[in-house]
Amino acid sequence: MDVDKIEAGNDLDALIEVCLFGGTCARCQKRPEDCCERIGDFALDDYCEHRQHYSTSIEAAWKIVESRARWSPYAPWFELVQRPNGYICNFTSNARDSAFARTAPLAITKAALKAVGANHR
DSSP states (O other): OOGGGOOTTHHHHHHHHHHHSTTSOTTTOOOHHHHOSOOSTTOOTTOOTTOOOTTTOHHHHHHHHHTHHHHOTTTTOOEEEEETTEEEEESSSOGGGOEEESSHHHHHHHHHHHHTTGGGO
């Protein structure tokens, strides 16, 4: 899966729930499989009414940053840099795990997925 090619929205938000937060909705504790019509390549259409909008909301994306000690072996590292055309984010010290996006929430979500190896699944 190429994390850089996933657009902001339900699919990316579902990936965050599955890969970072154990596959359950943070509020209702339902697994995505229990909340959606179809599972396949993380095409989770409105998989949960309580879904956090990690890829589009800075408040939700910041929950990823605050919880990084739970899901990342590189917990002390976090970098978010504003560039002229967007943001670069990294949760590891490896440049290969950096993510560039037009918005901060999108950069945070993509970098978090790269940090846990979702780019290689």
